[in-house]
Amino acid sequence: MNSQSENEQLSRRSIGARRNPASQEAILDAAADLLRENGIAGFSIEAVARRARAGKPTIYRWWPNRTVLMLDVYKRFKTARTFSDTGSLRGDLIGFLDNQLIGFWRGSLCGLVYRAVIAEAQNDVGAAEALQAYQAERKGVAVQIIEKAKARGEVPPQTNAMLIIDMVVSYAWHQLLLGHLDEAAGQIESVIDTILSGVAGYKPV
Amino acid sequence: MNSQSENEQLSRRSIGARRNPASQEAILDAAADLLRENGIAGFSIEAVARRARAGKPTIYRWWPNRTVLMLDVYKRFKTARTFSDTGSLRGDLIGFLDNQLIGFWRGSLCGLVYRAVIAEAQNDVGAAEALQAYQAERKGVAVQIIEKAKARGEVPPQTNAMLIIDMVVSYAWHQLLLGHLDEAAGQIESVIDTILSGVAGYKPV
Amino acid sequence: MNSQSENEQLSRRSIGARRNPASQEAILDAAADLLRENGIAGFSIEAVARRARAGKPTIYRWWPNRTVLMLDVYKRFKTARTFSDTGSLRGDLIGFLDNQLIGFWRGSLCGLVYRAVIAEAQNDVGAAEALQAYQAERKGVAVQIIEKAKARGEVPPQTNAMLIIDMVVSYAWHQLLLGHLDEAAGQIESVIDTILSGVAGYKPV
Amino acid sequence: MNSQSENEQLSRRSIGARRNPASQEAILDAAADLLRENGIAGFSIEAVARRARAGKPTIYRWWPNRTVLMLDVYKRFKTARTFSDTGSLRGDLIGFLDNQLIGFWRGSLCGLVYRAVIAEAQNDVGAAEALQAYQAERKGVAVQIIEKAKARGEVPPQTNAMLIIDMVVSYAWHQLLLGHLDEAAGQIESVIDTILSGVAGYKPV
DNA sequence: GCGTAACCGAGACGGTACGTCGGGTCTTCCG
DNA sequence: CGGAAGACCCGACGTACCGTCTCGGTTACGC
Numbered sequence: 079m080n081s082q083s084e085n086e087q088l089s090r091r092s093i094g095a096r097r098n099p100a101s102q103e104a105i106l107d108a109a110a111d112l113l114r115e116n117g118i119a120g121f122s123i124e125a126v127a128r129r130a131r132a133g134k135p136t137i138y139r140w141w142p143n144r145t146v147l148m149l150d151v152y153k154r155f156k157t158a159r160t161f162s163d164t165g166s167l168r169g170d171l172i173g174f175l176d177n178q179l180i181g182f183w184r185g186s187l188c189g190l191v192y193r194a195v196i197a198e199a200q201n202d203v204g205a206a207e208a209l210q211a212y213q214a215e216r217k218g219v220a221v222q223i224i225e226k227a228k229a230r231g232e233v234p235p236q237t238n239a240m241l242i243i244d245m246v247v248s249y250a251w252h253q254l255l256l257g258h259l260d261e262a263a264g265q266i267e268s269v270i271d272t273i274l275s276g277v278a279g280y281k282p283v
Numbered sequence: 284m285n286s287q288s289e290n291e292q293l294s295r296r297s298i299g300a301r302r303n304p305a306s307q308e309a310i311l312d313a314a315a316d317l318l319r320e321n322g323i324a325g326f327s328i329e330a331v332a333r334r335a336r337a338g339k340p341t342i343y344r345w346w347p348n349r350t351v352l353m354l355d356v357y358k359r360f361k362t363a364r365t366f367s368d369t370g371s372l373r374g375d376l377i378g379f380l381d382n383q384l385i386g387f388w389r390g391s392l393c394g395l396v397y398r399a400v401i402a403e404a405q406n407d408v409g410a411a412e413a414l415q416a417y418q419a420e421r422k423g424v425a426v427q428i429i430e431k432a433k434a435r436g437e438v439p440p441q442t443n444a445m446l447i448i449d450m451v452v453s454y455a456w457h458q459l460l461l462g463h464l465d466e467a468a469g470q471i472e473s474v475i476d477t478i479l480s481g482v483a484g485y486k487p488v
Numbered sequence: 489m490n491s492q493s494e495n496e497q498l499s500r501r502s503i504g505a506r507r508n509p510a511s512q513e514a515i516l517d518a519a520a521d522l523l524r525e526n527g528i529a530g531f532s533i534e535a536v537a538r539r540a541r542a543g544k545p546t547i548y549r550w551w552p553n554r555t556v557l558m559l560d561v562y563k564r565f566k567t568a569r570t571f572s573d574t575g576s577l578r579g580d581l582i583g584f585l586d587n588q589l590i591g592f593w594r595g596s597l598c599g600l601v602y603r604a605v606i607a608e609a610q611n612d613v614g615a616a617e618a619l620q621a622y623q624a625e626r627k628g629v630a631v632q633i634i635e636k637a638k639a640r641g642e643v644p645p646q647t648n649a650m651l652i653i654d655m656v657v658s659y660a661w662h663q664l665l666l667g668h669l670d671e672a673a674g675q676i677e678s679v680i681d682t683i684l685s686g687v688a689g690y691k692p693v
Numbered sequence: 694m695n696s697q698s699e700n701e702q703l704s705r706r707s708i709g710a711r712r713n714p715a716s717q718e719a720i721l722d723a724a725a726d727l728l729r730e731n732g733i734a735g736f737s738i739e740a741v742a743r744r745a746r747a748g749k750p751t752i753y754r755w756w757p758n759r760t761v762l763m764l765d766v767y768k769r770f771k772t773a774r775t776f777s778d779t780g781s782l783r784g785d786l787i788g789f790l791d792n793q794l795i796g797f798w799r800g801s802l803c804g805l806v807y808r809a810v811i812a813e814a815q816n817d818v819g820a821a822e823a824l825q826a827y828q829a830e831r832k833g834v835a836v837q838i839i840e841k842a843k844a845r846g847e848v849p850p851q852t853n854a855m856l857i858i859d860m861v862v863s864y865a866w867h868q869l870l871l872g873h874l875d876e877a878a879g880q881i882e883s884v885i886d887t888i889l890s891g892v893a894g895y896k897p898v
Numbered sequence: 899g900c901g902t903a904a905c906c907g908a909g910a911c912g913g914t915a916c917g918t919c920g921g922g923t924c925t926t927c928c929g
Numbered sequence: 930c931g932g933a934a935g936a937c938c939c940g941a942c943g944t945a946c947c948g949t950c951t952c953g954g955t956t957a958c959g960c
Contacts, residue, residue, distance in 0.1 A: 094952030095909035118406050124941055133912045138943065166488050193405045196460060200402035201323050206462065213461065234484040241473055242482065245454055252453035255401060256418065257411065268446060276481030277447065279439040283371050303932070329920055338933045343922070504956035505904035528816050534946055543907045548948070576898050603815045606870060610812035611733050616872065623871065644894040651883055652892065655864055662863035665811060665870075666828065667821065678856060686891030687857065689849040693781050707937035709925035716937075739915050748938045753917070 090131070097140065104130040105137055109151050114187050118194040121148075145198040145205030149212060152191045156182075167227035171246060171270045174220055179250035180266060184259045193254060217243050245273055309335040310342060314356050319392055323399040326353075350403040350410030354417060357396045361387075372432035376451060376475045379425055384455035385471060389464045398459060422448050450478055500541070507550065514540040515547055519561050524597055528604040531558075555608040555615030559622060562601045566592075577637035581656060581680045584630055589660035590676060594669045603664060627653050655683055705746070712755065719745040720752055724766050729802050733809040736763075760813040760820030764827060767806045771797075782842035786861060786885045789835055794865035795881060799874045808869060832858050860888055 090100050108130035112120050123144055127134045141147040162173050176182075183189030199209040217240065224239035249269050253262035271278075313334035317325050328349055332339045346352040367378050381387075388394030404414040422445065429444035454474050458467035476483075500510050518540035522530050533554055537544045551557040572583050586592075593599030609619040627650065634649035659679050663672035681688075705715050723744035727735050738759055742749045756762040777788050791797075798804030814824040832855065839854035864884050868877035886893075 090911075092909080092911035092950045092952090094950075095907085096952075098910065101911070122941060123943085127912095131912075133914090134942090135913090135944075135946095136911065139910075143943095167485075168487065197402040197405035200398045200460065210461065230488060232486060232488055233482055237482060237484070238473065241470060241477065244457065245450065245474065245477065248453040248457035249450055251460070252449065252456050255405065255456070256415065265446060268443065269450065272446070272450065272478060272481070274481050274485050274487075276477070276479050277438055277442060279442070280372075280479050281437060282373065282479075283435060283437055306932070327920060328922085332934095336933080338935080339922080340924080340934090341932055344931085348922095500906075502904080502906035502955045504906095505902090505958070506956090508906070511906070532946060533948085537908095541907075543909080544948080545908095545950080546906065549905085553948095577895075578897060607812040607815035610808045610870065620871065640898060642896060642898055643892055647892060647894070648883065651880060651887065654867065655860065655884065655887065658863040658867035659860055661867050661870070662859065665815065665866070666825065675856060678853065679860065682856070682860065682891070683887060684891050684895050684897075686887070686889050687848055687852060689852070690782075690889050691847060692783060692889075693845060693847055705937075707924045707926095707935080709927080709937095710933085710935035711926075713936065737915060738917085742938095746938080748940085749916090750918075750939095751937065754936080758917095 101130075101132055101136060102140065105132055105147075106151055106154055108132075109147055110154070110187060110191075113148075113151065113190055113194070117190065118197070121194065123147075143202065143204055145195055145202060146208050148191055148195045148198065149208055152188055152195060155186055155188050155191075163226075167223070167230075167232045168270060168274060170223045170226070171242075171274070172266055174223060175246050175250060175266050175270060176263075178220075179247065180253065180259055180262050183250075183254055184263060189254055189259060196251070196255065217247065220247075242273060246270070306335070306337055306341060307345065310337055310352075311356055311359055313337075314352060315359070315392060315396075318353075318356065318395055318399070322395065323402070326399065328352075348407065348409055350400060350407055351413055353396055353400045353403065354413055357393055357400060360391055360393050360396070368431075372428070372435075372437045373475060373479060375428045375431070376447075376479070377471055379428060380451050380455060380471050380475060381468075383425075384452065385458065385464055385467050388455075388459055389468060394459055394464060401456070401460065422452065425452075447478060451475070511540075511542055511546060512550065515542055515557075516561055516564055518542075519557060520564070520597060520601075523558075523561065523600055523604070527600065528607070531604065533557075553612065553614055555605060555612060556618055558601055558605045558608065559618055562598055562605060565596055565598050565601075573636075577633070577640075577642045578680060578684060580633045580636070581652075581684070582676055584633060585656050585660060585676050585680060586673075588630075589657065590663065590669055590672050593660075593664055594673060599664055599669060606661070606665065627657065630657075652683060656680070716745070716747055716751060717755065720747055720762075721766055721769055723747075724762055725769070725802060725806075728763075728766065728805055728809070732805060733812070736809065738762075758817065758819055760810060760817060761823055763806055763810045763813065764823055767803055767810060770801055770803050770806075778841075782838070782845075782847045783885060783889060785838045785841070786857075786889070787881055789838060790861050790865060790881050790885060791878075793835075794862065795868065795874055795877050798865075798869055799878060804869055804874060811866070811870065832862065835862075857888060861885070 090098065090104065092098065105126060109121070109126045112125055112129060121144070123134060123137055126132075126147070127137055137147070141150065162170075162177065164170055164173060183192060195205070195209055199205040220243045221239045224233065224237065224242055227233050228235050228237065228239075246269070250262070253259055310331060313331050314326065317330055317334060326349070328339060328342055331337075331352070332342055342352070346355065367382065369375050369378060388397060400410070400414060404410040425448045426444045429438065429442065429447055432438050433440055433442065433444075451474070455467070458464055500508065500514065502508065503510075515536060519531065519536045522535055522539060531554070533544060533547055536542075536557070537547055547557070551560065572587070574580055574583060593602060605615070605619060609615040630653045631649045634643065634647065634652055637643050638645050638647065638649075656679070660672070663669055705713065705719065707713065708715075720741060724736065724741045727740055727744060736759070738749060738752055741747075741762070742752055752762070756765065777792065779785050779788060798807060810820070810824055814820040835858045836854045839848065839852065839857055842848050843850050843852065843854075861884070865877070868874055
């Protein structure tokens with residue numbers, strides 16, 4: 079990934095009064111590399127600039143703070159993860175929890191990055207807003223899963239779609255933040271079944 | 284709370300070769316005050332030492348890092364929250380989610396502190412372990428709710444108790460970290476009902 | 489002075505393959521204004537370009553560095569200060585020290601500009617050379633005062649004209665650089681008299 | 694001079710709640726070295742910190758700005774330059790202009806440093822005040838030369854002592870700032886003679 | 899009379915330095 | 930020995946300018 083950025087070495091000047099894509103690439107590459115190598119602790123604007131052979135102002139020009147930069151790194155890896163429409167609500171939710179959340183985070187750098195973003199959002203107001211906006215957009219997409227199920231008659235129209243999505247995402251976040259993604263991967267079906275059908279054999283007193 | 288620490292003002296020297304409780308109190312007070320006033324951003328060992336009129340080494344002597352200090356602040360407020368045994372699994376879980384998690388975090392400084400702790404745990408290995416341990420202990424207690432329900436015959440013996448607790452806690456964490464505790468307070472019953480009974484009217488295709 | 493530059497506002501493009509006088513005026517105006525308003529500290533190529541609505545390369549194209557630009561601002565104000573030939577060496581030197589140096593610097597922006605130029609010349613070789621050249625030329629003119637006195641027989645032919653001019657200019661510089669121009673204004677005659685006639689009543693032991 | 698600071702290499706921690714002389718030495722050494730090697734241009738707080746293996750805050754703790762630091766470097770070299778009392782005003786002034794000013798600046802790093810200080814004082818108010826104070830103190834000492842001459846009856850009591858000192862110092866500054874110290878060294882006697890006795894053979898018209 | 903060369907504004911680029919804040923370590927001094 | 934005090938090195942923060950570069954557009958001149 080960064081082989082390209084590394085062999086361009088020492089020449090990446092201005093290309094006029096507009097954003098230089100090569101610089102942006104190099105910065106995102108450097109940010110990703112740093113996260114991969116040293117984790118969140120090794121990530122700082124200073125270090126990214128050094129690594130990318132970019133000036134700090136160039137970074138601050140385009141990303142107001144490190145959270146937004148991290149989110150950009152995140153989005154960069156989140157390449158076209160399409161919904162695999164399985165035709166059933168259960169299948170779709172399992173696919174969502176696996177492909178878009180737990181499995182996706184396990185299989186790439188993204189889990190690490192997302193942890194950092196969430197952590198950052200707890201300290202910084204701007205970061206919180208950026209994460210908020212990103213969450214809203216992602217959940218808006220996921221809600222469509224429920225809406226399709228409503229159209230099919232799998233769930234009643236008055237079902238609180240957002241609550242269901244919230245519960246699915248919540249579980250994934252929790253496991254991510256505790257570093258339990260591997261264990262969680264084995265629970266995916268159980269989680270979805272519980273949300274859809276409740277605790278098996280539950281008999282209220 | 285900090286009235287005591289404020290009127291002792293300028294004199295709190297050593298009391299001999301043992302831990303000075305007044306200093307510990309003053310430090311915890313100062314930490315809590317800072318969190319209350321400026322949020323997580325205003326919290327630093329430096330600031331706590333200034334506020335508490337304590338030396339930094341005094342803090343480092345007793346708390347290895349800021350995470351542990353935060354956790355201590357948290358525990359200090361978490362005064363004897365007893366389980367209100369309602370006699371039903373639904374009631375107990377609602378009480379758990381409300382009294383021990385969402386409602387508890389909303390009504391005090393603790394939500395803020397816990398957000399900071401979780402954030403810290405994403406960057407720092409020691410912090411992660413401390414949080415891990417705390418989580419395990421708390422969940423161990425919560426699992427008893429399910430076990431009691433098993434004893435009553437409300438749920439079958441093979442029910443995965445930890446998974447249910449995980450889902451409840453997950454939801455609370457997620458809302459906490461997104462700053463949605465107020466909205467979440469109105470969803471408590473729906474969440475528990477969904478976990479126990481599933482989505483109302485769900486008919487698999 | 490800058491009324492013209494201000495009402496041309498937003499349109500000053502290229503006028504072909506030659507220097508645009510309007511731009512040069514605007515840049516010099518902006519430089520002068522900045523010096524007037526914020527002093528030397530507020531003067532930077534960046535700020536001049538912003539103020540003049542000019543591109544930085546336009547400035548660098550015509551002035552190799554800020555010192556030369558400052559010197560141009562200085563020369564711009566130094567409008568036709570003619571020697572008032574008083575017929576006596578004393579009168580001429582007083583006129584020189586007053587009209588061309590101390591009084592001139594006090595009464596206009598030029599004192600400020602010249603301070604900046606001298607300061608710049610201490611750091612930058614190019615600036616030093618520019619100042620050097622300017623000094624040589626100005627002193628060459630001033631030396632004529634002495635030469636005229638020689639022709640009149642006021643001073644012997646072997647008199648070191650440059651040394652006298654140096655001493656006069658030195659005094660002015662020193663007071664300028666220490667910000668003592670106002671106090672120095674009252675000493676002008678004493679200085680010239682001392683240089684010409686020595687300390688009154690001096691009797692070597 | 695810096696051999697000591699260089700071979701202590703990597704160990705210079707805190708020595709408790711008080712100023713560490715070793716650090717101060719290392720910082721002043723580094724500052725002097727940088728000025729010696731690269732001139733004023735190579736002098737920056739950043740570079741001094743790097744060179745001295747000191748933290749920037751350590752420098753800012755003790756020197757509010759670079760001017761004060763430069764002045765400290767200057768004073769450090771200005772070791773006990775005693776007045777050589779020659780018994781005559783002419784001899785004393787020549788000694789002052791040579792030993793304390795022109796000759797002193799030529800023979801050491803101090804000329805360079807002083808140029809930098811003067812330049813700095815043109816841009817920065819704090820620097821100007823520091824230089825002002827230093828000047829006042831130095832001139833106060835120099836004025837004693839004239840006072841002794843008054844006591845001897847060499848000059849009348851009403852002689853403006855400060856003006857004479859000002860003229861001597863002015864000449865030195867001017868030559869320093871123009872980089873003409875070498876040429877000026879040959880003019881020392883002429884300058885003092887002119888100040889004391891005036892232009893030889895001057896006959897007012 | 900038309901291409902082209904130099905100018906113009908704009909602003910991004912890699913850098914250096916600024917002055918500040920906090921982290922975690924160390925030492926001294928007092929009680 | 931405990932605790933305050935605070936200095937130490939370190940590194941990151943976010944900002945200001947530096948001087949260079951490329952752009953797209955605009956004349957005026959020379960072939």
